[in-house]
Amino acid sequence: MHDGSGRILVQQLHKSFGPLTAVQNLDFTVEPGSVTGFLGPNGSGKTTTLRMILGLLKPTSGAAYVDGVPFARLHHPARTVGAVLDSQSFHPGHTARNHLRCYTAATGLPDEQADRVLELVGLSSAAGRKTRGFSLGMRQRLALATALLGDPRILILDEPANGMDPEGIAWLRGFLKAYAATGRTVLVSSHLLREMEHTVDHVVIVSRGQSVYNGSLEQLRATQHSRVLVRVSDPVALTSMLRGTGAGAEYLHDGRLAVTGVDARGMADLALRAGVAIQELQESSGDLEQLFFQLTEGQFTGSDQPFGPPGVTNPDGSAQQPQQWRHRPTPQQPPGRQAPPPQPPPQPPARPPAPSPWAPHGAEQPPPDSPAATSGPPGLGGGYGSRPERPEQHGGQREHEQSCDGDDTHGGEAR
Amino acid sequence: MTGLIRAEIRKMLPTNLWWALLLPVAPWSLLVAWYGTAIGRVDMIQEITGQALPTGLLAMSLATNYSTIFAALLGALVMTRESWHRTVTTTFLTANPRSSVLSAKLVVCLALAVVYGVVNAVFGFLGGFLGGTLGSGSGGVGGLDQWLLIGGAGVLATVLWALVGFGFGALVNNSVAAVLVLVFYKFMVDVLASVVLAGTELSWLSSYLPGAASNGIVGNLAVPMFISEVAGAREPIVPAQAFQQLHAIFGGSYGFSWWGSALVFAGYAALLCGGATLLIRDREIH
Numbered sequence: 001m002h003d004g005s006g007r008i009l010v011q012q013l014h015k016s017f018g019p020l021t022a023v024q025n026l027d028f029t030v031e032p033g034s035v036t037g038f039l040g041p042n043g044s045g046k047t048t049t050l051r052m053i054l055g056l057l058k059p060t061s062g063a064a065y066v067d068g069v070p071f072a073r074l075h076h077p078a079r080t081v082g083a084v085l086d087s088q089s090f091h092p093g094h095t096a097r098n099h100l101r102c103y104t105a106a107t108g109l110p111d112e113q114a115d116r117v118l119e120l121v122g123l124s125s126a127a128g129r130k131t132r133g134f135s136l137g138m139r140q141r142l143a144l145a146t147a148l149l150g151d152p153r154i155l156i157l158d159e160p161a162n163g164m165d166p167e168g169i170a171w172l173r174g175f176l177k178a179y180a181a182t183g184r185t186v187l188v189s190s191h192l193l194r195e196m197e198h199t200v201d202h203v204v205i206v207s208r209g210q211s212v213y214n215g216s217l218e219q220l221r222a223t224q225h226s227r228v229l230v231r232v233s234d235p236v237a238l239t240s241m242l243r244g245t246g247a248g249a250e251y252l253h254d255g256r257l258a259v260t261g262v263d264a265r266g267m268a269d270l271a272l273r274a275g276v277a278i279q280e281l282q283e284s285s286g287d288l289e290q291l292f293f294q295l296t297e298g299q300f301t302g303s304d305q306p307f308g309p310p311g312v313t314n315p316d317g318s319a320q321q322p323q324q325w326r327h328r329p330t331p332q333q334p335p336g337r338q339a340p341p342p343q344p345p346p347q348p349p350a351r352p353p354a355p356s357p358w359a360p361h362g363a364e365q366p367p368p369d370s371p372a373a374t375s376g377p378p379g380l381g382g383g384y385g386s387r388p389e390r391p392e393q394h395g396g397q398r399e400h401e402q403s404c405d406g407d408d409t410h411g412g413e414a415r
Numbered sequence: 416m417t418g419l420i421r422a423e424i425r426k427m428l429p430t431n432l433w434w435a436l437l438l439p440v441a442p443w444s445l446l447v448a449w450y451g452t453a454i455g456r457v458d459m460i461q462e463i464t465g466q467a468l469p470t471g472l473l474a475m476s477l478a479t480n481y482s483t484i485f486a487a488l489l490g491a492l493v494m495t496r497e498s499w500h501r502t503v504t505t506t507f508l509t510a511n512p513r514s515s516v517l518s519a520k521l522v523v524c525l526a527l528a529v530v531y532g533v534v535n536a537v538f539g540f541l542g543g544f545l546g547g548t549l550g551s552g553s554g555g556v557g558g559l560d561q562w563l564l565i566g567g568a569g570v571l572a573t574v575l576w577a578l579v580g581f582g583f584g585a586l587v588n589n590s591v592a593a594v595l596v597l598v599f600y601k602f603m604v605d606v607l608a609s610v611v612l613a614g615t616e617l618s619w620l621s622s623y624l625p626g627a628a629s630n631g632i633v634g635n636l637a638v639p640m641f642i643s644e645v646a647g648a649r650e651p652i653v654p655a656q657a658f659q660q661l662h663a664i665f666g667g668s669y670g671f672s673w674w675g676s677a678l679v680f681a682g683y684a685a686l687l688c689g690g691a692t693l694l695i696r697d698r699e700i701h
Contacts, residue, residue: 054508056700071511078509089501093430106422106509146505 003068006032006153006185008053012062015048015209022048023209026062030187030202032153035180037200037217038189041296045209046189047085050158054083066154078107081154082147087139087163092132096123096142099131100149107150117145122171136163144172154185161195173199193292207296221288228259228267231280241274256280419510419519426502432492433527436485440531444538445545447478452546452556469557469644471543472565476637476665479535479569480630483576484601486531490580491593493524494691499590504700514692521581521688528577529570536566561640565633568673572632575680579625582687585695601626622668622676625683631676634666 008030015023023045030036040046051057053064055071063070067080074080090099100114118127121141126134134142140163147155155176161169176199180186190196196203203220205213213220232238235257242249247261247270259267264283271278427433451474454460456467494517497503510516540562547556584593605626612621621627638661643650658669667676 051700056504056507058697058699074511077511081508083508085504086501089504091426091430091496091500091502094426095429098425098429102422102425103505103509105418105425106506108418150509 005068006183007065007067008154008156008185008187009065009068010049010053010062011064013049013052013059013064014061015045015052015057016060021209023052023059023206026206026209026211028204028211028214030185030204032185033180033183034201035176035186035188035199037193037196037203038187038206039193039196039203039292039296040189040191040206042191044191044206044296046191046206047158048209049206050083050085050156050187050189054081054085054156056085076107076150078103078150078152080150080152081156082150082152083156083158084140084143084147084160085156085158087136087143090131090134090139090142093130095128095130096134096145097127099142100146103146103149109149113149117148120148121145137165137168140164141168152184155179155187157186157188159189159191161190169195194289197288205292205295212295217288220291223291226260226263227284228262228264229256229280229282229284230259230267230271230278231256232271233277233279234274235276237274238271238276241270245270258284416515416519419515420522423519423523427493427523427527432496433489436489437531437534440482440485440534441538443482444475444478444535445542447474447481448539448542449546450474450542451477452543453549456546456556464645466645467556469561469641471546472557472561472637472641472644473661473665475539475543475562475565475569476630476633476667478539479565479572479633480666482531482535483573483629484598486528486573486577487580487597487601488594489527489531490524490577490582491584491597492590493520493581494585495588495590495593498588507700513695513698517585517692517695521578524577524581525574528574531577532570532573535573536569539566539569557640557644561644565637565640568633568636568677571677572629572680575632575677575684576629578684579629579680579687582684582689582691585691586687588698622671623679625680627666627668628676628679628683630666631668631671632673632680634662635668635671635673635676638662638665638667 010026010028013023013026015021026045026049038046038050048057049064052059053066053071066074071077071081094102096118097114100117101111103109104111104113115124115127118124121144123138123141123145126138131139131142140160144157144160147157157176161172164172176186176188180201188196188200193203193205197217200217202215203213203217204211229252230238235251235255238257239249242259245262247259249260250258252258262270264281267281268278448471452469452471454474455470461467497506506516507513543556543562580593580597583597584590587593587596605624608624609621609627612618622631638658641661642653642658646653655669662668667673
């Protein structure tokens with residue numbers, strides 16, 4: 001019988017499709033009361049896992065439990081767990097209301113519930129329109145509305161932000177946090193940690209079907225050492241000074257030094273002792289996205305060509321191109337290596353991690369420390385643009401989030 | 416269960432599938448029955464045979480044996496279009512166990528098939544009535560009881576075809592494949608198989624093929640009915656060949672009862688639906 005815990009439990013889950021292993025040795029628990037991110041690159045087995053939890057796919061071995069029982073044994077599945085798996089699953093000839101009323105009937109809910117969830121996701125005005133003409137963002141909202149019909153204790157979402165506009169993404173984040181804050185369970189998958197960073201409290205990171213990290217986001221962030229970015233009049237003098245103190249220093253392509261092992265104040269003292277003038281000083285906390293890339297690196301063998309073809313436009317300006325060429329090819333872990341050992345959080349890298357080797361060169365993300373590293377409008381909330389280091393950007397983003405959703409109980413997360 | 420049935424009705428009614436497939440049935444049955452009845456009453460035939468012939472009954476059998484394909488397609492699409500539109504994910508997420516969904520769909524499919532069968536019968540009656548009243552001379556239309564019997568058998572055949580389509584669709588889980596195979600099978604494979612078997616020792620087998628069995632439900636009623644109408648008291652001396660030739664065109668086989676055909680065909684329907692229920696329990700939904 002249901003244990004009423006609202007917990008999702010995945011035990012030694014294993015799934016193969018013929019010779020292809022999609023998921024192996026996966027173990028994790030999703031507890032109620034918080035948003036859990038299920039992260040990993042495309043093809044890492046996220047969707048397969050979610051579909052196994054929901055009883056749509058049969059595990060090769062292992063088991064998944066929802067509210068204490070396998071999905072197939074839930075008496076009122078829609079009232080226990082709601083899921084957004086596929087934003088395309090509507091009959092084009094149905095209106096949004098028609099679509100929802102199919103499932104209110106199937107689950108024995110009052111028909112008014114259809115209009116209630118439409119209002120909840122902001123689709124009231126489109127209730128009478130056929131889903132044929134819905135945009136991707138509207139489909140995502142309707143899929144979410146479908147999942148919410150039974151007011152489930154557990155909500156499972158597979159890449160729910162795909163196709164949503166920035167406003168929709170910000171809304172969704174607030175919604176999920178508020179939903180979890182009522183003591184319910186939310187498991188949301190994404191291939192972008194950045195997209196989830198301000199929404200989730202816990203993360204399960206998978207790569208090649210295996211769990212590589214399972215724990216709180218705070219802990220993960222703590223494994224990343226903070227650095228001080230500094231521009232000085234005489235970097236050479238400063239680095240020789242730093243070498244004596246045991247602090248690590250690295251040149252960035254824009255001429256700044258990234259120093260680990262000291263804080264900003266210590267940095268200023270050191271610079272004074274070295275007799276160099278500080279032109280710019282900035283503290284930088286660990287970049288989760290980079291850590292995420294490292295954890296999930298090397299999934300695809302095609303990644304041993306980390307660079308775009310010459311002549312690809314660089315948003316930083318072509319003058320930096322040669323330097324970037326020097327910096328980018330310093331992968332600490334050669335691509336194509338074995339998957340990192342599962343469980344305990346890996347040791348933080350001593351140096352700032354190399355950019356993702358398989359990042360599409362079209363994205364051409366500038367190195368993380370570049371001050372010019374902004375793409376996308378500020379309102380994007382870091383959802384899709386590369387995440388800037390500048391704190392004022394984040395302030396603006398949080399304001400945006402809160403203005404979009406007053407229920408955002410967690411507010412902006414301290415970084 | 417009533418909730419699931421209501422859900423299936425709500426899925427079906429706002430879409431145009433059910434009426435689009437029903438649309439051809441009405442004019443088809445009307446025209447075939449009309450023309451079929453009228454042809455038995457033209458002067459030339461009356462001169463040759465000395466009486467008007469109730470060919471409308473035979474025509475009705477022909478009309479039914481073709482129009483059942485629409486019910487079969489409806490049945491096939493009831494399940495496969497959920498996979499096609501990927502709504503099957505939500506359907507299975509909102510109902511446990513999966514077989515309950517299948518049962519609900521089956522009920523809706525049956526109800527719609529009855530509608531198809533009734534439309535076929537009603538428009539057939541109408542055609543027969545028009546053919547009977549508009550022509551010259553009298554008689555040669557057949558009695559109301561005969562038309563009711565044939566119409567009723569038509570409803571049964573339609574319902575069973577819907578079940579066969581449903582089971583087959585749920586088994587293959589692919590709209591295009593299900594539609595193509597059903598049409599090809601009904602109008603080509605089954606007919607060709609009967610032809611091939613005809614001259615061999617296995618010719619008895621052809622009555623047990625799905626298509627032949629389904630055609631037999633109405634055909635095995637209509638043909639003997641027609642012959643007894645025409646031959647009257649001379650019925651016992653009518654040669655078997657006369658039966659066989661009529662059966663070849665209008666369905667059924669000589670000496671086979673209509674309910675025998677119905678049982679055989681119901682067996683196929685049960686086999687397919689049962690197989691689908693078993694298979695769908697473990698089907699992976701990607």
